[in-house]
Amino acid sequence: MSVDTAAATDRLMRFLAVPGVTGQEKAIGREIMAALKQAGVPARAMRLDDANTRIPLPTETGNLIVELPGRGSQHNQPRMMFMTHMDTVPLCAGAQPKIAGRKIVNQARTALGGDNRCGCGILVTLAAELVRQKLDHPPITLLFCVREESGLYGARHVDTDDLGGPEMAFNFDGSSASSVTIGAVGADRWEVEIFGRASHAGVAPERGISATMILALALADVKAGGWFGKVVKGKGKDARQGTSNVGPVTGGEGRPAGDATNVVTDYVHVRGECRSHDAKFIREITKAYKAAFEKAARQVTNSEGKSGRVKFKAETDYHPFRMKDTLPVVKRATAAVTDIGATPTLRAGNGGLDANWMVRHGIPTVTFGTGQNEPHTIDEWINLDEYDRACALAVRLATMG
Structure with a gap:
């Protein structure tokens, strides 16, 4: 033309x-x-x-x-x-x-x-x-x-x-x-709020619940399960494929995750995404992240037996x-x-x-x-x-x- x-x-x-x-x-x-x-x-x-x-x-x-x-x-x-x-x-x-x-x-x-x-x-x-x-x-x-x-x-x-x-x-x-x-x-966009408990990291670290440690355990679990980065489940023509990523890690809008090295971190906010050509598999990847954060929150406890907690939200970004x-x-x-x-x-x-x-x-x-x-x-x-x-x-x- x-x-x-x-x-x-x-x-x-x-x-x-x-x-x-x-x-x-x-x-x-x-x-x-x-x-x-x-x-x-x-x-x-x-x-x-x-x-x-x-x-x-x-x-x-x-x-x-x-x-x-x-x-x-x-x-x-x-x-x-x-x-x-x-x-x-x-x-x-x-x-x-x-x-x-x-x-x-x-x-x-x-x-x-x-x-x-x-x-x-x-x-x-x-x-x-x-x-x-x-x-x-x-x-x-x-x-x-x-x-x-x-x-x-x-x-x-x-x-x-x-x-x-x-x-x-x-x-x-x-x-x-x-x-x-x-x-x-298509893609899911998710975010998770991790709630711990602040304590003096030198005087009484055992009284704290580290939101940072909950994050670390959750991500280690996700990685070990094969849910991070390029995700492939199954083999051959029946294999399901997708991707996932962990994005910004903060302490909230405009704040770092944690206030100081001598304070057990009581709050972390994380955002991420999951993608696939298979809508059901997107939800499965997202579900794996949610389960990992919830499991990690239960694992991190303080001397009083209290554990952390998480608030996980996900929505479909596009289909x-x-x-x-x-x-x-x-x-x-x-x-x-x-x-x-x-x-x-x-x-x-x-x-x-x-x-x-x-x-x-x-x-x-x-x-x-x-x-x-x-x-x-x-x-x-x-x-x-x-x-x-x-x-x-x-x-x-x-x-x-």
């Missing part, structure tokens, strides 16, 4: 230069709307929803929704949606993008933000090319989500009635444009999904990749995507890469050849009969 790649790159550089870490998407939202207006999309076609009022974390703005009416011979065809997310991880704050040959690199010691300003550039380029070339296409909704990086919250809390009833969707987030992601893992190869959205995706001269590769991802929630909402959604490389690291860079292919792919997806 013919795409003005120079203009597409200019848009990407423009978006990369605008701060917008997760939860703080107001400025990048304004920039995207300005770029859409410059491309010929009328202001009346754009609006911000109120998803931010339902997100349990402070969020400056809602999702950006843009509705493009159908044109020409396809104007009465079923609506489709193209989506991405506006936010970046906090490590991207202060990025200084620079073009180096066919790459965009970073002059600052931060992440670059290609995840997912590349997706933003692709969707705006799609709208610009549809207007510039007066291409026939069905009604299209563009969705720019907030807070993807901190929990897929924008996609989770979007009101599907605001989307115009798309029959299928295409999400842009990842590396290779020819990678057709039709499934992804796993796997779409059938025969679905119309998958067939359209693979045909479009072939049409731009690439070879489609169907895959299931091990990370959560906004597509997880779109599929949960009843909108079958395929995800493509955008040219991102080494995201969430200071070594991040963008492959402009792949970005250009993704722009061409978006136009082809929107216009093929």
Whole structure:
């Protein structure tokens, strides 16, 4: 497909230069709307929803929704949606993008933000090319989500009635444009409060109940049981697989775990996650963590025979999904990749995507890469050849009969 790649790159550089870490998407939202207006999309076609009022974390703005009416011979065809997310991880704050040959690199010691300003550039380029070339296409909704990086919250809390009833969707987030992601893992996010008893560690340590020791015993038990890191239970084709991780360990918001070396630690707060393509196995991994913490709390007692206690909470962060190869959205995706001269590769991802929630909402959604490389690291860079292919792919997806 013919795409003005120079203009597409200019848009990407423009978006990369605008701060917008997760939860703080107001400025990048304004920039995207300005770029859409410059491309010929009328202001009346754009609006911000109120998803931010339902997100349990402070969020400056809602999702950006843009509705493009159908044109020409396809104007009465079923609506489709193209989506991405506006936010970046906090490590991207202060990025200084620079073009180096066919790459965009970073002059600052931060992440670059290609995840997912590349997706933003692709969707705006799609709208610009549809207007510039007066291409026939069905009604299209563009969705720019907030807070993807901190929990897929924008996609989770979007009101599907605001989307115009798309029959299928295409999400842009990842590396290779020819990678057709039709499934992804689900995840539980858990947290545990460990309650011990403080005591002077030099004068009367036996009177204390160490929350730190409860944590240590629980994690040792989890590791010994094979529930930490890469988790595989069973053998051969019947093996169940997943992952788990223990994240922040604190004494509460903004506090260390423990007050001093001479005080038995009476409180520890821990957060973690469990993932798998199998929803039942996610729950089994989470259950193993809960059992380990409860067992450890019973094991740590003081001289009075009192033990520690734990309060374990878990919730589904996002649900796993796997779409059938025969679905119309998958067939359209693979045909479009072939049409731009690439070879489609169907895959299931091990990370959560906004597509997880779109599929949960009843909108079958395929995800493509955008040219991102080494995201969430200071070594991040963008492959402009792949970005250009993704722009061409978006136009082809929107216009093929």
